[in-house]
Amino acid sequence: MYNFHKKEAPLLGLQGSGGGLGFLAGSGGGPPDDGLYLVWRMDDQGTVLSPTFQDFGTVSESGTGVQCTKYSNIDPSWTRMYCASENRGHVWTFDNDQNSRDVLATLCNNSSDWAMSTGGSPSRTASGPRWGSSRWGTKGTPKSMVFQHNNNGGETHDIPTLGYSTNIWGSGMFWGNIDATSNHGGIMNIWDPHTGSGGSSTGDKLFVYLEYGAVGNHTNYTNYLTPTGPLGDARNLSWSHSSNSGLGGSPSNVADAGDRTSTSSWQSHGFQQNANDAWIQVDLGSGNQQAFNYTFAIGYPGGDHWSQFNRIEASNNGSNWARVAEWQDHNNDSSVSDYGRGYLIYNTGAHVYSNTINDVGKWIAIKPGPAYRYWRLRGTNFGATNSHQLVFNWALLKKNST
DSSP, X not given: OOOTTOOOSOOBOOOOGGGOOOOBOOTTOOOOOSEEEEEEEEOSSSOSSSOEEOOTTXXXXXXXXXXXXXXXXXXXXXXXXXXXXXXXXXXXXXXXXXXXXXXXXXXXXXXXXXXXXXXXXXXXEOSOOOTBSSSOEETTEEOOEEEEOOOOSOOSSOOOEEEESSSHHHHOEEEEOOSOTTSTTSSEEEEEEEOSSOOOOOOOOEEEEEEESOOSOGGGEEESSSTTBTTBOGGGSEEEESOOSSOEEOGGGGGSOOOOOOOTTGGGTOEEEEOSSEEEEEEOOTTOOBOOXXXXXXXXXXXXXXXXXXXXXXXXXXXXXXXXXXXXXXOOOSSOSSOOOSXXXXXBTOOOSTTTTTOGGGOEEOOSOOOBSEEEEEESOGGGTTSEEEEEEEEEEEEOOO
């Protein structure tokens, strides 16, 4: 459920030192409806030292400059923070704790009110990344990351940036921007951490969203790619694929919601094609556009047949595609920090549909955004294994309405 650009009843707040919460309930205010709300945006224009403030629910993904809702006007009952970007599909999710609130109270305030004050390279231990993130760590234990900036009060785009340990510019950075937008990797949202002062402008735009409502329970979400999905039997939707080489099975098999522990008769349960860059596409049909929250993909039970670089792409015209999720190693909710497989595999972790649909730790977040009609599961480096894409299950999960 996405509530973008939805104007809520006025949210009343008191301005506090350091952007601290002085939120007042009542008087026509109160928590927003359940959903996801964009609260901060930054490209290479404007300045983070004095962003343009917008009413809650009216921050726009389009346009230029630094735009946000003032921290004191953000209801504090949010459950999860999402860090994403326009051009990349990586999503980083964080729980609502003091460190996350300090990051938010820095991004969404004038520099004089930053919770992470200017000067001294302040850092905060990240409450995550949590499950669903592009890389979130071992079972029950998020990767050890921090948010840190290096802004002395005069840099227009140096912000709390996600990376490994302190001095993130040396240990590795994933999301954010250090110093100018033309060095230290520029405005970034990446899988492999950037180190050092090199790198140039990326042309990307960063977003921060807040979710209100329950998270973490698999029963709160519905997979649309099943024989009994909200759109009916998803196997009867319009399916297509990218390659005419090495074909086996049918693309619609990936929506059978079945478990496979054996490689026998794989053509009846999966779909294969031969290419280094390959995709499977589903058309939800006219008027059936959906904004999904999470995805997962299960591959050939015997292994291989997966790509090193994976993404979900979405479109409303079948020609212009947005990259809405992105990963290398698939989330797997195991004791293995980096799974080393682009898809979940039965012979590496005993992953099947029934023990994945009920385990949010295996899911991958789709970045918040509009509803789309066409959806693709794509890989761009199947040469990392045997140059074949072979998928048995694909899920597109949407939060149930409340």
